[in-house]
Amino acid sequence: MSRVEALHALLPQTQCTRCGYPDCRAYAQAIADGEAEINRCPPGGSEGVARLARATGRPALPLDPECGAEGPRQLAVIDEAWCIGCTLCIEVCPTDAILGTHKRMHTVIEPYCTGCELCIPVCPVDCIALLNVTPGQTGWDAWSSAQAEQALERYEARQLRLVRAAQAHTERQIAKAQAKLADLESHTHGLEGPDAEGEAARKRAVIEAALAKARARQRGE
Template sequence: MIPLAARVLEALPQTQCTRCGYPDCAGYAKAIEAGDAGIDQCPPGGAEGVIRLSQLTGRPAGPVNPHFGIEGPRMLAVIDEAWCIGCTLCLDACPTDAIVGINKRMHTVIEPHCTGCELCIPVCPVDCISLETATPGQTGWHAWSQRQADHARQRYEARQRRREKPEPATERAPAAPVDRKRAIIEAVLARARAGKSQTETSKP
């Protein structure tokens, strides 16, 4: 018989957003199996998601617990490429490798791979990432197909396998943190200069 955690995992939208309080969808599924988590902690799954989990666990269904968020449309991360400093912090945060770019170069989001998890937002030092509604008028599982969930899970698991492999010491540049700090400072100064220029231009 397939373990309950595996069946619960199949029923989750695979956004890997951590809003449930666990590091990923698999962690949440295991917590549900162990009785450590409620079935109402997944805002991306919404009310239908709670019903799916109720049918699997036998627990009573109800609304999504607002402590973990509210059901809403699927979001899409968008990078303002004019302000992106190429710090790569968003690359590290994205659970499905939906963001591409290299150090000190403009990054961009590959729309079909983005789950709208929002994890890239808080790590951006220059606030150049915003969210756009990808499914206006549709929320929960109505905004997220099983095919999309399967695709997101495959990308997340592939990323996890890759990250578990030890990296050769030569691939890690010790000066990377310094480069990032320098890039952030340069971006802030550039913004300040741009704002000053606009102010002077608008003066009569």
């Protein structure tokens, strides 16, 4: 196991981004690279800092207040009477813990919610509340290794799904552009002579530019 993987395994995997990094792995990488302190994970709390201190040999610092405070595990709860089905909460949930479709009521799948709170600020009707489900227990006392493993599995599955969806979208764009290039004459119907040639050249340039952009995105550029 690499140093980054070892540090990553010590994090609670809530993917809350309160550490200032896009996910737990990015935070682990920053710690390994010496770019981040070990006290930036509120969900892990003081015990989480202690674990990272032992793994890195650094002193166990108090939790950085800029990242938030240690607290009990929170569960997101949607007020179904006010939910407008905008799907914004679904789009930001790192573990696909929210079920619903456009203009239909959403609901939280309780075992999969990490309490990351990312759904709260995006809700336009303020219909999501946080419920304290571990009163008297905070940090790693409120969150188990099994829950962390499940959260990581679901997060990675979601990331893979998003990548595949983006790839499929790009492939559809490429196919659509290629079809337009192959049938360019139909897009200049009714024009003749120089006008037709000029319009065809303009459309070809636009389509080829879109095609080049899509192919670059497909290559990860």
